[in-house]
Amino acid sequence: MAEKLLEVKDLRISAYNDEKVEIPIVKGVSFDIYKGQVVALIGESGSGKTTISLASLSYTKPGLEFSGGEVLLNGEDVITMPPLRQREIRGANVAYLAQSAAATFNPAITINEQVTESPVLHGVMSQEEANKRAVELYHALELPDPNRIGFRYPHQVSGGQLQRLMAAMALCGKPDLMVLDEPTTALDVTTQIEVLKAFKKVIREENAAAIYVTHDLAVVAQVADHIVVLYSGEVMEQGSADEIINNPTHAYTRRLMDAVRPKPVAGMGTDVGTEHERELPAMSVENMTAGYGGIINGEPAVTILRDVSVKVENAHVVGVIGESGCGKSTLARVMAGLLPQAKGKVKLEGEELEGGIKDRKLSELQKIQFVFQMADTALNPKQVIGDILGRPLEFYHGIKGREKHAKVAEILDMVELPAEFASRYPAELSGGQKQRINMARSLAANPEVMLCDEVTSALDSIVGANVIKLLTNLRDKTGVSFVFISHDLSTVASFADEIVVLYAGRVVEQGPTDEVLEPPFHPYTRLLISSVPELRIGWLEDTMQKREMAVGIARGVEITAVGCPFYNRCPMAIEATCDVKDVPIRELKSGHQISCHLTIEELQEAEAHTQKILHGFEKVGDDKPQKPA
Amino acid sequence: MTEEIIKTKEEEVIAKLDTFDELPDAPPKRRIKLSWVGKLSVAVVAFWLLIVVIGPYIAPFHEMDMDGDDSFLNAHSNEYGTFFLGTDYLGRDTLSRIMFGARNTIGISLLATLFAYLMGITLGILAAVKGGWIDMGISRINDAILALPTIMLGLIVIAALGSSIPILIGTAAVIYATSVFRIARALGQDIMVQDFVEAAKARGEGVWWIIKSEVLPNAAMPLATDFGLRLVFVVLFISSLSFLGLGVQPPASDWGSMVRENLQGLTYGSYAAIWPALAIATFTIAINLIVDDISAKSGGMLAKKMV
Numbered sequence: 001m002a003e004k005l006l007e008v009k010d011l012r013i014s015a016y017n018d019e020k021v022e023i024p025i026v027k028g029v030s031f032d033i034y035k036g037q038v039v040a041l042i043g044e045s046g047s048g049k050t051t052i053s054l055a056s057l058s059y060t061k062p063g064l065e066f067s068g069g070e071v072l073l074n075g076e077d078v079i080t081m082p083p084l085r086q087r088e089i090r091g092a093n094v095a096y097l098a099q100s101a102a103a104t105f106n107p108a109i110t111i112n113e114q115v116t117e118s119p120v121l122h123g124v125m126s127q128e129e130a131n132k133r134a135v136e137l138y139h140a141l142e143l144p145d146p147n148r149i150g151f152r153y154p155h156q157v158s159g160g161q162l163q164r165l166m167a168a169m170a171l172c173g174k175p176d177l178m179v180l181d182e183p184t185t186a187l188d189v190t191t192q193i194e195v196l197k198a199f200k201k202v203i204r205e206e207n208a209a210a211i212y213v214t215h216d217l218a219v220v221a222q223v224a225d226h227i228v229v230l231y232s233g234e235v236m237e238q239g240s241a242d243e244i245i246n247n248p249t250h251a252y253t254r255r256l257m258d259a260v261r262p263k264p265v266a267g268m269g270t271d272v273g274t275e276h277e278r279e280l281p282a283m284s285v286e287n288m289t290a291g292y293g294g295i296i297n298g299e300p301a302v303t304i305l306r307d308v309s310v311k312v313e314n315a316h317v318v319g320v321i322g323e324s325g326c327g328k329s330t331l332a333r334v335m336a337g338l339l340p341q342a343k344g345k346v347k348l349e350g351e352e353l354e355g356g357i358k359d360r361k362l363s364e365l366q367k368i369q370f371v372f373q374m375a376d377t378a379l380n381p382k383q384v385i386g387d388i389l390g391r392p393l394e395f396y397h398g399i400k401g402r403e404k405h406a407k408v409a410e411i412l413d414m415v416e417l418p419a420e421f422a423s424r425y426p427a428e429l430s431g432g433q434k435q436r437i438n439m440a441r442s443l444a445a446n447p448e449v450m451l452c453d454e455v456t457s458a459l460d461s462i463v464g465a466n467v468i469k470l471l472t473n474l475r476d477k478t479g480v481s482f483v484f485i486s487h488d489l490s491t492v493a494s495f496a497d498e499i500v501v502l503y504a505g506r507v508v509e510q511g512p513t514d515e516v517l518e519p520p521f522h523p524y525t526r527l528l529i530s531s532v533p534e535l536r537i538g539w540l541e542d543t544m545q546k547r548e549m550a551v552g553i554a555r556g557v558e559i560t561a562v563g564c565p566f567y568n569r570c571p572m573a574i575e576a577t578c579d580v581k582d583v584p585i586r587e588l589k590s591g592h593q594i595s596c597h598l599t600i601e602e603l604q605e606a607e608a609h610t611q612k613i614l615h616g617f618e619k620v621g622d623d624k625p626q627k628p629a
Numbered sequence: 630m631t632e633e634i635i636k637t638k639e640e641e642v643i644a645k646l647d648t649f650d651e652l653p654d655a656p657p658k659r660r661i662k663l664s665w666v667g668k669l670s671v672a673v674v675a676f677w678l679l680i681v682v683i684g685p686y687i688a689p690f691h692e693m694d695m696d697g698d699d700s701f702l703n704a705h706s707n708e709y710g711t712f713f714l715g716t717d718y719l720g721r722d723t724l725s726r727i728m729f730g731a732r733n734t735i736g737i738s739l740l741a742t743l744f745a746y747l748m749g750i751t752l753g754i755l756a757a758v759k760g761g762w763i764d765m766g767i768s769r770i771n772d773a774i775l776a777l778p779t780i781m782l783g784l785i786v787i788a789a790l791g792s793s794i795p796i797l798i799g800t801a802a803v804i805y806a807t808s809v810f811r812i813a814r815a816l817g818q819d820i821m822v823q824d825f826v827e828a829a830k831a832r833g834e835g836v837w838w839i840i841k842s843e844v845l846p847n848a849a850m851p852l853a854t855d856f857g858l859r860l861v862f863v864v865l866f867i868s869s870l871s872f873l874g875l876g877v878q879p880p881a882s883d884w885g886s887m888v889r890e891n892l893q894g895l896t897y898g899s900y901a902a903i904w905p906a907l908a909i910a911t912f913t914i915a916i917n918l919i920v921d922d923i924s925a926k927s928g929g930m931l932a933k934k935m936v
Contacts, residue, residue: 336831337831338827338830338831357830357831357833360833362833365831365832365833369831370828370831372824372827372828373824374824377823377824377825378824378825378828379825380825380842380843380846380847381847382846382847382849383842383846391832391842392832395832395833395834396832441828445832
């Protein structure tokens with residue numbers, strides 16, 4: 001066995017409240033990290049995983065204190081070492097990668113200066129050596145233009161690139177240990193793959209050890225050697241990645257695995273009962289173009305959505321997916337009237353709506369409700385829950401006094417929260433509870449259509465799964481239609497009746513969930529499906545072999561006025577056709593449309609080809625001798 | 630045996646998970662607790678406010694009585710009574726003049742600050758909510774006033790309009806409304822882009838409801854902390870004007886002019902200029918300490934919440 005690098009022995013960390021009463025946060029955690037090993041700390045928010053990982057830097061968040069145990073780095077206890085020595089090891093021996101690269105980089109200083117700062121400051125290497133090392137790392141992390149990317153400013157590179165540059169920053173001083181705190185959680189699936197691949201490669205090449213903190217088991221399966229499962233500051237189970245993923249023994253681990261949504265495949269769509277069926281669609285958008293800036297000749301200064309048509313049937317769930325920057329939120333904002341469209345129509349129950357909120361009737365506003373992504377900012381921190389939920393009742397329906405009080409309790413019950421919550425402030429609720437209140441406020445208006453913008457993206461997998469369950473119940477009970485926006489295809493697939501795939505402001509494919517998730521696929525849909533991480537060791541390597549990955553990953557979304565926007569990422573793009581000619585819409589079965597220059601037959605052929613390659617690889621994989629446990 | 634224990638422990642965990650506990654939050658306390666410095670400061674401010682109300686009734690002498698044995702005497706007594714803090718340059722009782730002056734100094738400052746807040750917040754929030762030309766117009770006029778030195782501006786206005794208490798209050802209010810406007814507008818703009826305001830707009834709420842229910846409650850706390858600071862500035866401003874002879878006119882007393890009148894007494898070893906200066910100092914420092922304490926407390930609460 002390799003040399004032991006970090007030894008965490010019976011670590012205890014506590015918080016103290018106003019009355020100086022001890023509240024244990026970490027309750028006796030022990031694990032070891034060997035050189036060259038990636039240890040994953042996995043658990044929900046509040047499980048203490050970040051607190052434990054920060055302890056390896058001898059750091060606790062304000063208000064927390066070490067109350068017992070040891071953290072030995074190369075045999076030296078980091079908790080009791082003098083502050084000067086702590087300063088020496090931070091950055092030099094242990095490096096920390098925060099969740100948000102955008103918040104970590106200083107926007108006013110070039111990337112190179114920030115990447116090389118720590119080793120030069122610690123006197124580990126000279127500026128020249130550090131610069132050379134940085135360029136090597138840019139190469140290793142497969143960043144574009146590695147010799148010159150360091151001279152750019154943080155806003156001049158994409159989110160995924162910045163995340164990798166942060167890894168370069170951490171690795172520059174050749175630390176013994178890296179602490180990665182949810183480094184891919186905020187990224188699109190396609191970007192996530194790109195970052196994971198780079199991290200994995202560089203960790204292997206540098207033979208560095210790492211603590212990988214996340215709540216996503218599927219991601220852990222790709223990078224970790226050893227997994228520690230945490231719940232409420234205690235270790236539930238730990239073992240090699242292979243053991244935990246393939247043979248979990250603890251009930252909590254199994255529960256976490258259940259929350260990992262299955263790979264989106266056909267047959268996941270739910271049957272919609274006929275009781276809520278109506279002749280006219282609840283809401284529809286026809287040939288709509290929208291964007292930001294002044295509108296000249298029906299064209300906005302910056303066009304985000306182009307010629308989009310979407311239909312929302314009554315009591316149906318329409319899932320809208322695509323990477324960030326594809327115009328998903330803009331679509332919902334146009335439907336809600338927050339952004340007037342430049343061209344085209346928005347209809348509610350067959351009747352055309354005005355573009356802006358001011359011109360819409362109160363009854364129209366009441367029927368369309370927008371649920372914001374971040375419950376943290378969408379709820380006024382100075383209003384109690386009762387006021388937040390009571391306002392739409394009073395505003396739209398004139399319900400006041402005792403009746404309002406009773407109704408608020410009823411709505412709280414609908415989102416499975418106790419009625420006492422009416423007197424609490426949003427800050428006194430957990431993330432999942434706040435998200436429920438956020439949806440309850442829209443429900444209080446008694447709407448026909450609810451527009452949910454990434455409502456589960458900021459939540460842990462278990463909490464998110466609960467919210468989806470709740471939405472499904474609500475749909476069945478009330479017959480509300482949902483437009484469910486997400487960048488996570490597996491969430492959408494488990495919940496939506498129809499799927500709309502948006503790319504660069506255009507609908508590239510839409511239709512019933514089962515049809516969309518079945519071949520033939522639009523090449524972009526194919527890419528999205530392949531990018532959803534699987535709870536399987538070795539999935540990342542397999543996926544990277546696929547042809548659409550080679551072309552599609554690591555390219556930003558570019559909005560184009562002519563031709564197919566997916567041209568520069570498409571493995572099957574036809575030159576002089578896809579980039580210049582308008583894309584034809586191909587109708588497959590009822591309601592299933594694919595916008596592509598390739599015919600249905602060609603797409604089907606391509607899919608068969610992919611499958612052949614895939615199965616070929618799986619065979620190769622089978623021939624390999626099994627790794628000894 | 631051990632297996633059973635493990636099993637019950639597992640069951641416990643599962644039971645905990647099923648009984649809806651995404652995060653156990655106890656409602657935090659909403660009361661602000663002051664430190665002992667804060668409490669002392671509150672006592673000092675309360676003392677001065679009490680003097681504002683009852684000072685003239687309990688003062689041993691009238692502010693205009695020249696009953697002392699001589700000017701610039703330290704504590705002594707004669708047939709009229711005892712002069713605890715001595716006499717000023719006209720042989721008037723310093724203690725009584727401070728008690729009478731509290732009404733002028735604190736009263737004028739409080740009124741001026743209140744008016745400044747009324748103007749500043751109304752215009753600031755209006756500019757933030759409406760934006761566009763309204764914002765542009767008000768902001769530029771505000772910038773122009775801000776660009777002028779406060780004392781100079783005060784001097785010019787009072788020189789032109791004459792010195793009376795209403796004019797003093799009005800001048801101070803307008804001058805200090807400019808900085809209140811800046812803060813209110815910045816706060817308002819921050820709040821206006823929050824999702825909860827957008828949610829209110831999407832619901833179809835009107836401008837006044839948004840200001841009243843969404844913007845003002847969230848701006849209240851930072852504005853309140855600023856109120857204390859602003860009051861201190863106004864006290865100093867009024868005192869400086871009085872010191873220059875343009876504030877409260879003799880024979881009425883106020884702390885600023887008392888310092889000026891008795892400045893020459895310092896050379897004779899008289900404390901007559903020190904006492905009113907101390908009064909200004911205790912009042913303003915106490916308010917500052919309260920403000921500090923409140924913001925430190927809410928900062929502390931924020932820090933605790935982040936954990």
